[in-house]
Amino acid sequence: MQWVTRRGVRLDRAACAWLIKQHIDPRAEIVYVEADEVAPMVEAGALPFHNTVSEAPHMRERTSFQELLAEYKLDEANDALALMGEIVRVAETKEPGVEEGEGLRAITKGMNALSHSDGEMVARMAPVLDAIYAYCQRRVAGNRGWANAEPGWENPPASGK
Numbered sequence: 001m002q003w004v005t006r007r008g009v010r011l012d013r014a015a016c017a018w019l020i021k022q023h024i025d026p027r028a029e030i031v032y033v034e035a036d037e038v039a040p041m042v043e044a045g046a047l048p049f050h051n052t053v054s055e056a057p058h059m060r061e062r063t064s065f066q067e068l069l070a071e072y073k074l075d076e077a078n079d080a081l082a083l084m085g086e087i088v089r090v091a092e093t094k095e096p097g098v099e100e101g102e103g104l105r106a107i108t109k110g111m112n113a114l115s116h117s118d119g120e121m122v123a124r125m126a127p128v129l130d131a132i133y134a135y136c137q138r139r140v141a142g143n144r145g146w147a148n149a150e151p152g153w154e155n156p157p158a159s160g161k
Contacts, residue, residue, distance in 0.1 A: 004046040032118035080136035
């Protein structure tokens with residue numbers, strides 16, 4: 001399936017691209033176009049993923065990432081993805097919430113500074129989002145410490161010895 005969003009990808013839509021490829025449509029083709037090109041592509045059958053909305057003035061803003069989680073019921077089926085959605089929301093909106101959002105915002109701004117295209121931004125963010133997801137999986141399982149401090153962790157042999 002072809003998915004489309006406007007050019008100028010930052011955190012929310014990079015996270016959406018990751019979510020689509022990892023949990024919704026592994027064979028997705030993701031296209032980044034000018035804003036006025038999105039509607040014709042949607043009319044031709046592409047799926048958009050840039051629908052950040054404010055549900056009401058007194059409600060928190062939901063990110064496109066959270067919208068995709070809800071649309072595909074991933075937030076109900078996967079507590080780690082739901083937590084990740086909250087981290088992305090805080091990082092994207094600067095609203096109060098989980099503390100990890102601040103760090104993710106800083107990392108994303110750095111990745112954005114290093115990137116020269118939307119595809120490169122998404123590619124650079126993929127391992128960061130993999131790591132956030134792994135962190136969320138551990139956290140919802142009750143593990144808040146370092147993985148390498150747990151029984152069963154093996155240190156690799158020292159190089160050159």
